[in-house]
Amino acid sequence: MNKNDKLNKLQQELNSMESLIIAFSGGVDSSFLASTAHEILGNKALAVTFLSEIIPRFEIQEAKKVAKEIGIEHKIIPVKLLDHKEFIKNSPQRCYFCKKILFSVLKKKAEEMHFNYVACGENMDDQESFRPGMRACQELGISTPLIKAGLTKKDIRELSRKKNLSTWDKPSMSCLATRFPYHTPLTKQALSMIEESEDFIRSLGVKQLRVRHYGETARIEVMPDDMKILIRESIRKKILNRLRQIGYIYIALDLKGYRTGSMDETGQNG
Numbered sequence: 034m035n036k037n038d039k040l041n042k043l044q045q046e047l048n049s050m051e052s053l054i055i056a057f058s059g060g061v062d063s064s065f066l067a068s069t070a071h072e073i074l075g076n077k078a079l080a081v082t083f084l085s086e087i088i089p090r091f092e093i094q095e096a097k098k099v100a101k102e103i104g105i106e107h108k109i110i111p112v113k114l115l116d117h118k119e120f121i122k123n124s125p126q127r128c129y130f131c132k133k134i135l136f137s138v139l140k141k142k143a144e145e146m147h148f149n150y151v152a153c154g155e156n157m158d159d160q161e162s163f164r165p166g167m168r169a170c171q172e173l174g175i176s177t178p179l180i181k182a183g184l185t186k187k188d189i190r191e192l193s194r195k196k197n198l199s200t201w202d203k204p205s206m207s208c209l210a211t212r213f214p215y216h217t218p219l220t221k222q223a224l225s226m227i228e229e230s231e232d233f234i235r236s237l238g239v240k241q242l243r244v245r246h247y248g249e250t251a252r253i254e255v256m257p258d259d260m261k262i263l264i265r266e267s268i269r270k271k272i273l274n275r276l277r278q279i280g281y282i283y284i285a286l287d288l289k290g291y292r293t294g295s296m297d298e299t300g301q302n303g
Contacts, residue, residue, distance in 0.1 A: 036188040043182035052077040052148045059096030062154035064200040065193045071105040084111045087208040121219045132166035136173050152176040157185045204241040212246045226280050233275045250283040254291040
C-alpha cells in the first residue's frame with residue numbers, strides 16, 4: 034500500500050470517529066495527525082498539549098505556533114508529573130506511568146467535553162522500539178490512527194511536506210526525563226539543569242542535541258557535523274562556562290554523536 038492509500042485509510046478512520054482529542058506535542062507525527070483530523074472533523078477535532086516539568090518550554094511555544102498554523106483548536110493542560118512517586122523513581126517502566134497519568138487526564142477531558150475518542154501520534158515505526166508507554170495507551174483504549182493506517186515516519190514526513198506543514202523535517206524530540214539513567218530519581222532541579230543546558234547549546238546553532246545527565250556530569254550528544262561547532266575554542270569555552278554556571282562540574286562531548294535511545298546501550302534508559 035502506497036502512502037496515498039494509507040492517507041485515504043487515515044481519513045476514513047478519522048471520519049468514522051466523529052470527534053477526537055489529539056495528544057499534541059507539535060512534533061512531526063502529532064502535527065500531521067492534528068492537521069488531517071482538522072481537515073476531516075473541523076471543530077470536532079481538538080489538540081491538547083501537556084504542560085509539565087518534563088516538557089521543555091520552547092516545545093510548548095512550538096506547539097502553539099504549529100496549532101495556529103494548522104488552524105485547529107488548541108488547549109494546554111498542566112499536569113504535575115513530579116507529584117507521582119512511581120514516575121519520579123525513573124524505573125524502566127517510567128514511560129508507562131507517565132502515559133498512564135497523562136492519558137487518564139485526556140480521557141477525563143474527553144468525557145467532560147463529550148468527545149468520542151482520544152488519540153496519540155504513534156506510527157508504525159514506533160512499534161519496533163522499546164515503548165512501555167504504548168501499553169498504557171492500550172489499557173486506556175487510546176486510539177492510534179497513524180498505526181491503523183499503516184503510516185511510517187517516512188510516509189508522514191513526505192505527506193507533511195506535500196501539505197506544506199512546517200514540521201515535515203522537524204528533528205525528533207523526546208521529554209527531558211529520557212536524559213537520565215534509569216533509577217536516577219527525577220527532580221525539578223536536575224530537569225531544569227538539562228533544559229537550560231540544551232537551550233544554551235541550541236542557541237549556538239545546534240538543532241539536534243541531547244544533554245544526558247549524570248549528577249555532576251553532562252554528556253552532550255550532537256550530530257557528527259555539529260561537533261565542529263562545539264569544538265571551536267570560543268564555543269567550547271562558552272559551553273564550559275555556561276554549563277558550569279548551571280551546575281555541572283564535568284562536561285563531555287560524546288564522540289559517537291546524537292542517537293535516539295543511547296541510554297539503552299547499557300540498559301540504562303530510553
